Every structure is written in structure tokens, then in C-alpha cells.
Amino acid sequence: MMWRLIAWFFFVVLLSKATEAQNNSSKTYRNFPIILSLQFHSLSFPFKDLKTNFKNAGFGLGTEIALGSKHSWAQQFQLLWYRNKQAGNGFIVYTQSSWRPTIVSNIYTELKTGFGLTYNYRPVASFQQINGNWESAGHRGKWLFTVPVGISLGYNKYSDHTYMAPFVTYQILANANYAKSVPVITNSLLQIGTRIHLSNHK
């Protein structure tokens, strides 16, 4: 499954490079769109347990700024919250550099990576011994250094007015320092969302 997905992605990217067409993005692309997304979180190994990627919903808010004039590179900033009853809720703040080649017409692919922080709550109430007594520590969690790597498929319908650019993304998050004997643990996110480019016209 994993190799099929990776092969699919690179096939699409190669296709995009072969057929990259002129577009009017440079005329209409605007920095700092609002990125809204619905998240499905899973504590899972990459491309495993994909069924869980349709559970554990959350949502995210972000923006981006183009790197260069062609807008095929962008730097994104995201704040996500997810609910995961069994593995613990959490929120993630991260930035990613995104390479976004166009395939055909307004359809584009995206490959992105960056870094950030995840705060992973415990799924159940916890306890800590202080001076010999057990005291509640609630759902207190832990900050984990996060490296998110994602692939996306999206649609850009450029316009001088406010326009939406919907996308679907699969992200793998490598979270460091989960536990002493688990130095790195992987999570995954299925994200469905849209970039909302607000109109220039006041």
C-alpha cells in the first residue's frame, strides 16, 4: 500500500512537470489566505491502519506566504487541534515549506515538510506521587518535537475576487521524545480543507 501511494505521488508529480501549463496564478495569487481544514488523526505507522484516518476528527487554521514569484513554493503556518479518545487529544503548531507543481489546468500536487511542536494529552486522568501522596495530574501531556511530511492534491480556481482552493492532504508526523524507550513515534493526519484567498477589492 505504502509503495503504491508513493509511486502514485511521484507519477503525478512527473506528469505535472511534463504538462505544466501557463496559468494565471501570478496575477491572482495572494499571500496570507485563510487555510481551514478538517483533520482525522491516527496514532499509526505511515500508510498503516488507514481506516483510523477516517476517525478522530479535529480542525485546523493556518495561512501561507509564497516563496518567490511563481508561487510553486510556499511557506505554511498551521495550528491544528484533534480529538483522539484512545491515544490522547492534542494540538499541533507547525510550519512547512511546500512545493506545489501544477498537473493540468487548475489541479496541483503538493509535497511539503517542516517542523513544529505537538502537545499530546494523556487519554485518561493521570496521577503523580508528591511527598508520598498520590495527586491527580489530570490529562497533563507532553510537548513533542514534530517533523510533518505531507503529500496533497488540490484545486486552484484563480480569481481576482475571493476564491477557494480545496485540497486533500495525507501527513505523516514523526514525533520525537514520546518516551524514553520510544524515542520517535509516528502519527498520521488526513486533512480535507480549503485555502480561502480573500478579494483584493475593498
Added chain:
Amino acid sequence: MKFLIGILVFFMLLSGCSKYTQETNTIQCSFSGSINNSYSKKDTIEKLMHNYMQQGIPGLVIAIYTPSSGYWGSAMGFAKIETQTPMELCHLQYLQSISKTYLATLILKLHEEGKINLDDPITKYLPEKFIKYIDNANTMSVRNLLNHTSGMPDYLESPSYITFVLQHPYHFFTSDEFLSYIENKKQQFTPGSKFEYSNTNYHVLALIADSLGGNHDDLIRQKILSPLGLYNSFYRNIKGNHNLVNSYMDRFSTGIVENVSQLQQESISCAKGDDGIIATPFDAINFLKSLMEGNILSDSSLAQMKTWVNDEHGNPIYGLGLYHVMFSGIEGYGHGGAGAGAASGLYYFPEKNIYVFLGTNIGTLVDGPIVEKVIELKLKVLDLILHD
């Protein structure tokens, strides 16, 4: 925009307020057996236990038998923190991998009955539908599985297994699912050339026992637990047993524990051969005592169990379901056990003729400051017990 950020912050705050719980019922009980309260090392051991209980260990039990002093044991801390239920000697402890000693004993019983030859390839006994998961299965003998020299990969070492268990704490794994974690993985070495501990070895042994006798669960009860009168020992059918301790895990290695009792119970219920026994401390001791005194197996079978393979330094390490250990320079036989929410150790020291059981309801599979204290305490207690 402020509204959207406000909603996000609201949900982030809500994240810490879930009512999801993993607690199970653990009742208060009182130990009705007789123990020797004048055991000479009682006070020093209990003082040591007390000191360590102040350092974040939820609950702890220690039990000892020597022919001269008889039975002695002590329990401290909580069997369940949430209800402040004190840990007692009557509570059932998770034996975790000590279960391998029970399964090895069963396999040797079947060998004595002429139902299995230890040096036959496992493909002679293992159903075809399971053989397909194992690389070079025809090169592995039953003995290779018993003493961890088969080269079969350990499903527990698979990162995707660990993440799946954490994401699905109530999932009941089938044998096909367990073995799928080693499917497409190469045999790690030529059988017999090396010792490498693998839980999969014992899972496959349980499947072999199933193919020989119908159901290895029943065989363990019929051939080991019942004849020895181990009525406070249970194999796999553990749910709903209210004498069973709650289990805790230091998920992030920060010295904070959370209740993982349902995850623990589910993982023990679906384990086969490599785990699955719960017992009171004295039942565990009585099992090992019966085994060592020749009340379960013949002398010849017991000698095979104590035929050690060596580690990479040339030191004896493992027999058939038994570890060869050295604590404080004293030789011992037995097994340790580590799980998500519990840990234990069961050893016999022939030179001193002492049997020792140690059990705790904090998991030691995830390392951390509390687990380090448990290991430290174990070594100090054994040192105290073994030296005058």
C-alpha cells in the same frame, strides 16, 4: 478571524477534560493464608520497600519461600490508586512473560506423552495457514522455539504493532494478526546459532499445542494448574476477576502514571503462550517450586529445561522456558515479565534454596524514572534476600 482562533482555543482547552477511562474494578481483599511473620529479613525488606514506594511506584508485592523459614510476603501501595484500594497478597498479579515457563512446561508434558518431538521441524505440527507467515519455518525445530534460537522475528519489536496497540487499546488480536507483523520479515539467523528472545516463538508454540491437544488453554489448566491446586492462577480468562490489580503506565516517561487496565486486560486475554497468566504471589511460587521439585515433569524433562544456551559472551542465558540469571553473584533460574501495565519476576536460587516472586502494577515496557526505581528496588531486594 478572532472568532476562528477562539473556537480553536476552546477545543484545545476542552482536550484536557475527557471522561474516557480505562479503570477496572479491583476489590479490597485480605490474605487468608499463613505466613511466617518472624522471617528474619522482614523488617529490612519492608523498610526498603517502603522507601521505594515513596518514589512513584503504585503497588508492589514480594513473596519468598525457603524450606527453613517457610512462606513470607509483603504488599505495599495500591492495587488501585483511584479508590485507594491497598495492594494485598491476595491480589492477582500479571505474570507477563513468566507465562512462557508455564507453556514450556506444557510442551514438555506433551513430549513426555509422546505427542511431540522437540527436535522435529515445527512444520510437522504447525497448521499450514500459520506456516505461511514464517520465513524458513522448516528449518526451525520445536526446541529452537523453546530456547529462542529459531531466528524468528519478534512481533513486539514491530513499530506498527506498538502504535496500533496504543491507538486501539481494546483490540483483540487474532493469531493471524499477530503473525502478520512478522510476515515478509527474514529469519534473523540460522536456527541454533544464536539466542535472540522473541515473543513470537511462544505464540507459535501455543498454536502447535492447539494443533496437538485441541486447546492449549485447557491443557494448561488440566495438566498444570488443577493438578497442582493452583486455584488462584488463571490463564487468559481474566476479565471480570475483581481480585486482579489495576494497571498503570508512565506513557511519556515523566513520572506521571495513567490507568491502562483495560488495555492490559485485553492484551493479556489475546496473548498466546508468550503471556497470559495471572496469579497470586504464592501461587506463582508454588508453581516454580513444584516444577523444580520434580512434581510436574520427569527428571529428564527438567534437565532439558535447564540445558542452557549461551549469550554472545558465552554465558548461560536460557533453557526451555527458563532464564539462567545471576543476581549478586548467586545463580538462579526463572523468568521475568514486562507488560504495558505490570511487571514481575519469579526465580529459584538453588544454592540458597530460595524462591522469590516480585510483582508491581506499573508497566515496564515503557521506560522512565519510575521503572528505573522498580529495577533498582528489585536488585536491592534480591541482594538482601540472597545474602546474610
